[in-house]
Amino acid sequence: MGSVIKASGRRLRYVAVCxxxxxxxxxxxxxxxxxxVPSETDLSQIVIGTDTRETVVATLGPPTSGGVLEGxxxxxxxxxxxxxxxxxxxxxDRKVVVISFANGGAVSNIAQLxxxxxxxxxxxxxxxxxxxxxxxxxxxxxxxxxxxDASSLFGAx
Numbered sequence: 001m002g003s004v005i006k007a008s009g010r011r012l013r014y015v016a017v018c019x020x021x022x023x024x025x026x027x028x029x030x031x032x033x034x035x036x037v038p039s040e041t042d043l044s045q046i047v048i049g050t051d052t053r054e055t056v057v058a059t060l061g062p063p064t065s066g067g068v069l070e071g072x073x074x075x076x077x078x079x080x081x082x083x084x085x086x087x088x089x090x091x092x093d094r095k096v097v098v099i100s101f102a103n104g105g106a107v108s109n110i111a112q113l114x115x116x117x118x119x120x121x122x123x124x125x126x127x128x129x130x131x132x133x134x135x136x137x138x139x140x141x142x143x144x145x146x147x148x149d150a151s152s153l154f155g156a157x
Contacts, residue, residue, distance in 0.1 A: 035064055035078035037095045043110060046099070051107045056099055063099075073100045094118065 038060045045059050056074065057063070063074035080093040094115040102108040135143075 030083040031092075032081050032083060032089075033078065034081065035076075036061070037076045037078040037097050043097065046107060046110060048107050048110065049102075052105050053101060056107060073098050075099075091115065 042060055046056055051059070053074070060076065064077040065075040066072065076097040076099075078095045079091055081089040082092045083089050092115075094113075096113040096117075098109075098111040098113065099107060100109040100111070
């Protein structure tokens with residue numbers, strides 16, 4: 001009888017130790033990197049006033065994003081997100097390289113921005129009113145049954 005109690009005590013301790021170990025490892029923060037930003041040595045190869053969009057892409061690789069208009073800026077963006085347990089991911093670092101072009105197509109500026117340079121943009125949610133108030137689906141469906149014009153059925157003018 002005593003050996004059965006000792007064996008169940010060992011199992012209970014084993015389960016408790018495994019549970020604590022799993023709880024600790026589940027709450028470990030994970031850092032995930034997204035995107036690409038060229039290094040300082042790669043950016044030093046770009047000559048302002050000389051290089052064009054094609055030479056920039058050939059030197060640095062394809063950009064993460066570009067402007068909507070033809071000949072507008074290109075962007076290289078990299079972000080680090082911290083995932084912790086069941087919480088929503090939190091952005092802890094962001095680097096943005098903006099390469100602007102002049103009207104002639106040559107590089108006019110290279111700007112480097114960080115997470116601290118960014119601003120939060122509140123998006124306005126606009127919902128269009130459907131104009132239907134207190135009208136059920138069936139009343140909409142059967143509401144036009146009495147409004148049929150015979151001339152529209154037979155093509156009379």
